[in-house]
Every structure is written in C-alpha cells, then in structure tokens.
Amino acid sequence: MDAAEVLALGLAVTPPWRLSDQRLDTVRRPHVLEIWLASDRGALFPCPDCGRACKAHDFKQFTWRHLNFFQHHCHITAKVPRTDCPEHGVRRIAVPWAREGSGFTLLFEQAALMLVREMPVLAAARIMGVTDKRLWRIVEHYVSKALSELKLSGLQAFAFDETASKRGHNYVTVFIDLARKRSPVVFATPGKGKATVKAFKAFLEAHGGKPERIIEVVCDMSPAFLAAIGENFENARQTVDWFHVVQLFTRAVDEVRKAEHKVVKLPDGARWAVLKARDGGKLSDKQSAALAELEAGDFLTAQAWRIKEKLRWVRAAESRQAARWRITHFLRHAREMIADNPLFEQLRKAVETVDKHQERILERWTSTYSNARLEALNGIFKAARARARGYRNTATFITMIYLIAAPLGNLFNST
Numbered sequence: 001m002d003a004a005e006v007l008a009l010g011l012a013v014t015p016p017w018r019l020s021d022q023r024l025d026t027v028r029r030p031h032v033l034e035i036w037l038a039s040d041r042g043a044l045f046p047c048p049d050c051g052r053a054c055k056a057h058d059f060k061q062f063t064w065r066h067l068n069f070f071q072h073h074c075h076i077t078a079k080v081p082r083t084d085c086p087e088h089g090v091r092r093i094a095v096p097w098a099r100e101g102s103g104f105t106l107l108f109e110q111a112a113l114m115l116v117r118e119m120p121v122l123a124a125a126r127i128m129g130v131t132d133k134r135l136w137r138i139v140e141h142y143v144s145k146a147l148s149e150l151k152l153s154g155l156q157a158f159a160f161d162e163t164a165s166k167r168g169h170n171y172v173t174v175f176i177d178l179a180r181k182r183s184p185v186v187f188a189t190p191g192k193g194k195a196t197v198k199a200f201k202a203f204l205e206a207h208g209g210k211p212e213r214i215i216e217v218v219c220d221m222s223p224a225f226l227a228a229i230g231e232n233f234e235n236a237r238q239t240v241d242w243f244h245v246v247q248l249f250t251r252a253v254d255e256v257r258k259a260e261h262k263v264v265k266l267p268d269g270a271r272w273a274v275l276k277a278r279d280g281g282k283l284s285d286k287q288s289a290a291l292a293e294l295e296a297g298d299f300l301t302a303q304a305w306r307i308k309e310k311l312r313w314v315r316a317a318e319s320r321q322a323a324r325w326r327i328t329h330f331l332r333h334a335r336e337m338i339a340d341n342p343l344f345e346q347l348r349k350a351v352e353t354v355d356k357h358q359e360r361i362l363e364r365w366t367s368t369y370s371n372a373r374l375e376a377l378n379g380i381f382k383a384a385r386a387r388a389r390g391y392r393n394t395a396t397f398i399t400m401i402y403l404i405a406a407p408l409g410n411l412f413n414s415t
C-alpha cells in the first residue's frame, strides 16, 4: 500500500472512483494536501433517481475540504458526472464521500459535529481550521435534518419557558417533554407569548403528536400563556411551576428594596443579601451583616424578604390539602404585613397573582412530573449561551439549544 492508498482509505473511495493524484502545496499557509479523485474512463454511474447504470453526460469539477492531514489542510477534487437517464434525464450523481451541496467531506462534517457537541463553536472552528460561519452551516444542516425525524406521538405532558438570547431582547421560547429525563427539548421557537404555543401545536401535529392527548402543561403565570394553553390544548391540566412562584417573589422583594432605597439608606450589600440568602447562595460576611442589620432595623425590605421566605413553609406541605391551607394562611399573613404601604406595591401584585392562580399552583402537589425540570431548562439556556458565544442571533441560539438538549439521536446518521 503506498501513501496515496493510505490517504484514500478513510474516504469511502470505491470503484469506479480511484485516487488519481496527490500533491502537497507548500506555497499556501497552512500547507494544503491536494488529493484528486477520478473515475475510470467510460465508467457507468447510477442515475440518482432510479439507480439505472448510465453513461456520463458531462463532468463538472468540485473541491471538498477534508480532515486535516497532521498540520496540513486537505482538499479533495474530483470531476463529478451528470448521468443521462432515458427516464429521468440529465442529473448530477451523488458522490460517496460527501453529501450533496456540501463543500466538506462526510468525515470532516462528522468530526466537526463531535467537536461542537463538546466545546464552543468558535473553539471548534479554530481547531478544524474553518470559518465559524461555515461550521454553523454544517451544524444547522444536521440538526434540522435530525429534528425533521423527531417523533412526538407519545407526548402527553410538556413544560415551556422563555429566555432572552441576548440580554433584554430576542426572546426564544423552549418546550420540553416532561417525560424525558435526558435531552428533554422538543421545540424551540423565536418570540414569546401566545404565538409560540400555537407554533408548538403545529409542530406537534407535524410530528405525529395529538394536541388532545396532552394531559398536563407546566408553565409560568403569564395570562397570555395560560389562555393560549386553554385554546390549543383543551384537555390539558395547567400546572404553575413552583420555580416561577419563587421567581415572582424574588423579583418583588428586589423591587421593594429599590423603592425603599430611594427613601432611606439601606445597609451596603443589602441587594445580594436578600437575593441570595438561603437560596443556596453563600453569603459573604458583608452580606450576612447587611441581612442582620436589615432585620434589626426593621426595614421594609427585611419584611418583604421574610414574606418570601415563608414560601418555603408552603412548599414543604405534604399534601394538596395541606398546601391549600398553607397558601391561604400565607396570603392572609402577607396581606397583613403589606397593609396599604405603597412601597410594597410589587409585593402586593405578586400576592394577588398567587391568589389568582392558586388552583394551578396546587396542581404541583398532584402532578406526576418533577419540579426540577424547569430548573434544568434554565441550566440548558445557560449552557447554550456559553456555547453560542460570539454570535448569539436567535437562529444560532436555537440550534445550540437543540444540539445540547434535544433527542437528536446519532446526529450524523441522519444525513
């Protein structure tokens, strides 16, 4: 076996194709190993439509980027024929080493996909020696191909949430299958609100799912979302995730802090103290001191924080009935504390929202699905942001969410 044959080995070069020439171009930097493939003179090729062996009608030269050969780039060039089938006419044939329309060999694409599953696209592009823009195009091709084969006929319960692809704008709404522990993302779409729920319904139907078979939907307390679920998934029970209840109050406490800070000077470190305290975040000495001072000084922020903390007691209820009793108690207690103090405005709104959606919040205690799923979704958003760093337009962000967390199977086999 000579060097040329070794090179051709991984290329899926089968008759009538053969390696015709090779050369290392040392003028270009990095150097380029050029490989030429040719077909035997007079060879017959299968018509792409019916497979009938046909003569070549004419040839056109194409070049593909192949895996690097050590430190050198590698290009493959071949004259690809068009067949002249009596039934299907003149058609360009497919070559065994690359998919139609791609400027890369299949092996190159496979290596690229393996890398982008493990690292940011920019880093993968650097390793492969290719522009990130071309790398994204490969990824997008395989992801959308795999997605088109996604089957959702068994879907019975889903959750969804929105996130910004960039700070403050370009929203993306992501839907997860609540029965899937791994790779839960089944749909991601630009925008937020009602239209996204309708878009998911259409996607579900296009993938073998039945909207009337959906028995549970988990989401936040946005009136637009809740109305859209009722309209599109008529048999679904609506569950408000506990995660969103806590989030609502965390934001409200911060609003109270801002409002109070305009009136009196709050201890330094108050902001993080009330946001982080007992939320798994570790307080610095300064923050602990701030929290103690807030409590001792009987600041409104401390009162608001204490109301929020009482949610833990509600969450710890062991049955739906107990939870109902605790929520009622919680609401009454919160209203007494808030009274008609205008600085508590946001907290008052949060209390009214919980009151309004009490039944949906209580579904939490009878739902068969874990509460951890929406928190996991937030982890997915974070990871996708990190991987798509540098070009976070909505399309690349969505592609990355799918790549990280959708059940795409063996991506590469879905050419």
Ligand SMILES: [Zn+2]
Pocket (backbone or CB within 6 Å): 047, 048, 049, 050, 051, 052, 085, 086, 087, 088, 089
């Ligand atoms: Zn044909």
